[in-house]
Amino acid sequence: xxxxxxxxxxxxxxxxxxxxxxxxxxxxxxxxxxxxxxxxxxxxxxxxxxxxxxxxxxxxxxxxxxxxxxxxxxxxxxxxxxxxxxxxxxxxxxxxxxxxxxxxxxxxxxxxxxxxxxxxxxxxxxxxxxxxxxxxxxxxxxxxxxxxxxxxxxxxxxxxxxxxxxxxxxxxxxxxxxxxxxxxx
Amino acid sequence: xxxxxxxxxxxxxxxxxxxxxxxxxxxxxxxxxxxxxxxxxxxxxxxxxxxxxxxxxxxxxxxxxxxxxxxxxxxxxxxxxxxxxxxxxxxxxxxxxxxxxxxxxxxxxxxxxxxxxxxxxxxxxxxxxxxxxxxxxxxxxxxxxxxxxxxxxxxxxxxxxxxxxxxxxxxxxxxxxxxxxxxxxxxxxxxxxxxxxxxxxxxxxxxxxxxxxxxxxxxxxxxxxxxxxxxxxxxxxxxxxxxxxxxxxxxxxxxxxxxxxxxxxxxxxxxxxxxxxxxxxxxxxxxxxxxxxxxxxxxxxxxxxxxxxxxxxxxxxxxxxxxxxxxxxxxxxxxxxxxxxxxxxxxxxxxxxxxxxxxxxxxxxxxxxxxxxxxxxxxxxxxxxxxxxxxxxxxxxxxxxxxxxxxxxxxxxxxxxxxxxxxxxxxxxxxxxxxxxxxxxxxxxxxxxxxxxxxxxxxxxxxxxxxxxxxxxxxxxxxxxxxxxxxxxxxxxxxxxxxxxxxxxxxxxxxxxxxxx
Numbered sequence: 001x002x003x004x005x006x007x008x009x010x011x012x013x014x015x016x017x018x019x020x021x022x023x024x025x026x027x028x029x030x031x032x033x034x035x036x037x038x039x040x041x042x043x044x045x046x047x048x049x050x051x052x053x054x055x056x057x058x059x060x061x062x063x064x065x066x067x068x069x070x071x072x073x074x075x076x077x078x079x080x081x082x083x084x085x086x087x088x089x090x091x092x093x094x095x096x097x098x099x100x101x102x103x104x105x106x107x108x109x110x111x112x113x114x115x116x117x118x119x120x121x122x123x124x125x126x127x128x129x130x131x132x133x134x135x136x137x138x139x140x141x142x143x144x145x146x147x148x149x150x151x152x153x154x155x156x157x158x159x160x161x162x163x164x165x166x167x168x169x170x171x172x173x174x175x176x177x178x179x180x181x182x183x184x185x
Numbered sequence: 186x187x188x189x190x191x192x193x194x195x196x197x198x199x200x201x202x203x204x205x206x207x208x209x210x211x212x213x214x215x216x217x218x219x220x221x222x223x224x225x226x227x228x229x230x231x232x233x234x235x236x237x238x239x240x241x242x243x244x245x246x247x248x249x250x251x252x253x254x255x256x257x258x259x260x261x262x263x264x265x266x267x268x269x270x271x272x273x274x275x276x277x278x279x280x281x282x283x284x285x286x287x288x289x290x291x292x293x294x295x296x297x298x299x300x301x302x303x304x305x306x307x308x309x310x311x312x313x314x315x316x317x318x319x320x321x322x323x324x325x326x327x328x329x330x331x332x333x334x335x336x337x338x339x340x341x342x343x344x345x346x347x348x349x350x351x352x353x354x355x356x357x358x359x360x361x362x363x364x365x366x367x368x369x370x371x372x373x374x375x376x377x378x379x380x381x382x383x384x385x386x387x388x389x390x391x392x393x394x395x396x397x398x399x400x401x402x403x404x405x406x407x408x409x410x411x412x413x414x415x416x417x418x419x420x421x422x423x424x425x426x427x428x429x430x431x432x433x434x435x436x437x438x439x440x441x442x443x444x445x446x447x448x449x450x451x452x453x454x455x456x457x458x459x460x461x462x463x464x465x466x467x468x469x470x471x472x473x474x475x476x477x478x479x480x481x482x483x484x485x486x487x488x489x490x491x492x493x494x495x496x497x498x499x500x501x502x503x504x505x506x507x508x509x510x511x512x513x514x515x516x517x518x519x520x521x522x523x524x525x526x527x528x529x530x531x532x533x534x535x536x537x538x539x540x541x542x543x544x545x546x547x548x549x550x551x552x553x554x555x556x557x558x559x560x561x562x563x564x565x566x567x568x569x570x571x572x573x574x575x576x577x578x579x580x581x582x583x584x585x586x587x588x589x590x591x592x593x594x595x596x597x598x599x600x601x602x603x604x605x606x607x608x609x610x611x612x613x614x615x616x617x618x619x620x621x622x623x624x625x626x627x628x629x630x631x632x633x634x635x636x637x638x639x640x641x642x643x644x645x646x647x648x649x650x651x652x653x654x655x656x657x658x659x660x661x662x663x664x665x666x667x668x669x670x671x672x673x674x675x676x677x678x679x680x681x682x683x684x685x686x687x688x689x690x691x692x693x694x695x696x697x698x699x700x701x702x
Contacts, residue, residue: 035520036520038520038523038524039519039520039522039523041523042522042523042526042527042530045527045530045531045534046530048534049530049533049534049537052534052537052538052541053537055541056537056540056541056544059544059547062547062548062551063547065551066547066550066551066554069551069554069555069557069558070550070554072558073554073557073558077550077553077554078546078550117556134565134568137564137565138565141561146553146557148557148560148561148588149561149562149564149588150587150588151585151586151587151588152564152584152585152586152587153583153584153585153586154568154583154584154585155582155583155584156580156581156582156583168587172553172556172557174553177549177550177552177553178549
């Protein structure tokens with residue numbers, strides 16, 4: 001191959017410079033536009049993330065409060081099975097009563113009013129020491145079921161220290177909360 | 186000192202002769218004697234002494250960076266040639282000159298330190314035959330310059346070498362077309378001849394000031410001076426002969442020389458300010474660089490120095506490329522963030538959105554659990570308060586409470602005063618909003634009063650502690666403990682009081698919450 005003369009080399013050099021300038025100007029401009037578009041997309045995404053962060057910030061306290069209440073009631077509402085809820089709750093109440101030395105009498109279950117978001121109500125009668133009755137009242141809260149004591153009736157018995165109790169307990173229906181529209185944040 | 190001397194430090198001027206080295210740094214001067222071997226090289230001891238002395242001399246201004254040193258060397262071993270090369274670029278001239286030097290000089294270019302001066306005025310290129318450039322090339326053995334260069338570089342100087350004879354000529358004021366400069370040194374003299382401002386010849390004369398002084402002391406100094414003056418060819422001297430060196434001490438000789446010269450030749454001594462580190466060559470260099478503001482017109486360069494200059498040029502380009510790269514990088518950083526951070530941000534956003542999907546469930550759970558909490562009536566507090574309010578001798582026959590805040594008590598007490606006290610205590614406890622004695626019937630024997638009390642219990646405000654009661658906290662009592670627990674006031678006594686001891690409720694129910702629908 002022939003060796004290039006100085007003049008030819010200079011022409012090639014100048015040509016290369018012009019081609020480079022052309023590429024830088026035109027390709028560079030389009031590349032710059034693409035980069036700017038990408039940057040603006042990122043800026044929008046970043047703004048979305050910031051907005052979402054602000055939106056979620058109040059929920060940090062709510063999550064903590066839910067956890068605390070779950071710990072207090074020893075219950076996870078999501079894990080409650082509606083089909084077996086009444087049976088399980090009834091068994092747990094009776095077990096708790098028996099543990100407290102209460103001799104249970106008739107136990108009646110009846111469907112509760114759905115308007116009050118209740119699944120069933122139970123009426124329990126029993127006889128036992130006053131300490132057992134009050135202990136049962138205290139333990140009902142942490143049995144792991146959504147129980148609300150509707151009425152309490154205590155009457156003394158003939159035996160000293162023994163009382164007859166009559167409780168009406170309402171079992172709440174979490175499914176009716178599920179169907180409710182979520183409150184605004 | 187000028188304000189910006191530390192940015193652009195003043196030059197140092199050095200003259201390296203056969204027997205001495207003179208240096209001038211501003212107004213400070215230095216003069217050192219040189220010892221040479223037979224081959225003309227400096228002895229090792231002399232080199233060490235030179236380096237240490239120069240370092241001490243330059244240390245006074247140690248805050249300066251590397252300083253340029255203009256060095257005037259003697260004419261011994263110097264070859265002067267006029268060469269013609271085709272007009273071309275500087276790089277091309279360098280290349281062509283190497284070939285010319287190889288042909289014209291006795292040593293190959295690699296063994297020479299050489300420099301050139303363009304004698305042809307710059308002209309635009311014409312079409313046709315190429316323009317010829319006349320160059321004055323000066324060369325000296327490479328070893329001579331390399332040795333001096335090494336010494337000066339080790340003292341932190343950047344040396345530039347030129348001929349002392351060229352430098353002296355700058356002291357000649359209004360020189361004629363052709364003239365010569367004779368520098369009379371201690372042991373030898375240098376004669377340089379200029380034609381049209383261009384050096385045409387340079388000679389070393391083998392006599393100096395010491396020889397002249399000896400001749401002056403002889404019986405017939407005039408004839409002795411003639412012998413010395415004859416070594417100068419009067420025809421080639423030109424129109425004027427400038428004398429430099431120790432002219433005052435050899436004044437008889439210079440006067441004789443002036444007399445013996447033909448009428449066409451004028452003889453003029455150049456007065457040089459005496460002092461340490463000052464000579465005609467040094468002052469000439471200083472005049473060229475400082476007053477005229479130009480570098481010496483001809484500098485001698487080593488082949489390696491030429492390569493270094495070329496490399497220096499390349500390194501300049503390299504720095505420019507680095508600067509351009511940094512500029513591009515700083516511009517690119519603006520756009521680098523989306524590429525680097527976007528995947529992470531998208532991942533976090535997806536996680537946050539997934540969490541947001543769970544928010545309604547969390548809201549429902551919270552509503553449910555709060556409802557459950559706020560709908561637990563404070564039965565244990567109420568029972569405890571009633572037990573505390575009952576006076577000795579009282580008997581509660583039935584107690585009924587519901588979560589709709591209704592309470593109903595059926596009891597028998599000793600008299601109506603006890604009934605009133607009981608009611609007052611219930612109201613004072615703060616747990617009851619209304620207490621009504623619905624019926625109060627004395628027994629037929631008059632010993633007892635049967636009462637039926639109805640009322641409403643009060644839900645405490647949120648965050649408010651429960652009403653003060655007499656009960657003590659005995660939460661989580663076992664049955665055995667419960668059986669041993671001492672009863673509150675309810676049955677403090679009275680025979681016939683069938684209400685059993687009331688155990689205190691657990692602390693968890695101590696703060697009944699506000700109902701929430």
